[in-house]
Amino acid sequence: MTTQEPPSKIRAPEHPADLIFVNRWSPRSFSEHHIPEGVLYTFFEAARWAPSAFNAQPWRFLYALRGQSEFDAFLAPLIAFNQGWARHAAALIYLLSRKDFTPPGETEPQFSRTHSFDSGAAWANFANQATAAGWVAHGMSGFDVEKARTVLKLPEGFAVEIAIAVGRKGDGAHLPPGLLQRERPSGRSPVGDLAARGLFPERFRR
Template sequence: MTRSTPRPVHPQFLERWSPRAFDGSVLDEETLLTLFDAAHWAPSAFNYQPWRFVWALQGDANWDALLGLLVPANAAWASKAGALVFVLSDRLFVSPMNGETSPATTASFDAGAAWASLALQAHAMGLHTHAMAGYDHARAPDVLGAGERFKVEAAVAIGRIGNREDLPEAMQKREFPSPRKPVEEIAFAGKLTEG
């Protein structure tokens, strides 16, 4: 399936998608650090940069712990990714003016911008990413060292695309770039007109 749009959107947005079929090859640490470098240039409120990343490379000492957080259906295919990353956000904002802390009201939004930057950098490097909400939300904060301060936002599999035929049949049918709602269903002039 080829994505298209009637507007002059940069091709990277149409070409980037989230496969489940990875080839099992390992990523090197420098490649992963390049993705984090791209992510850390994302915009954030007061330039606070509330995102954090906890990562493991395929087969390293942290791999089993991070893979073990995924729900079984996700772990089955994500086990062939080259890296696993968990995206976290800081729940506290520390004022650059006076050092006072307050709840970070835009941390999830800002972490989402960092994740999008990481995904687009991965695409530019010939890699693929697939973000997941399917992980053990109760255990993740402890395993990842998040404590009460950091919110675990999502898990991300990163790697080189593999063969669709290696997936279970039900997943093979969904292994293509997904469509999007028309812009008119998500953008409203002046006031939201649904719900």
């Protein structure tokens, strides 16, 4: 178990989960620090060890570093709201997933029902490793998927799951006042709203 304290009372766990999970959150403020590619690859290494159906490992990461020629192209598919703050990140990443896989003992590929789910597990590993290393990672669904496919030159058979902004947490100087006020860890629903023994409970409908 980690010895760090939760960042706030709103982040106090109800049960003894490791604080690496409790302390991870998604800031929008970034400092001017650049990220060494070697550091970024430690996050990819953590993602590499995520579980997946048949160990198919459908996730793929494409990245661009701030200051390099690809960065503006990676920024372009984001909605204007996300562009406003993500342009200050040290790196922009797109998480992709391969939609098919070849089961053990088979020769023909088949559709993977869990390609998005498995890639989500890789994202969680990535984000938690970034937190453990003193960096922050913010996942985004707010982007034009077809524009991203074009920019990234994706072939058929791959889905664009999320965009990710990575960097050192900043002081919020680049954020408009409304976003700066929101720049704090959020709470979570009680465990009792999320887990139940037995059959589907009525409270899950809420």
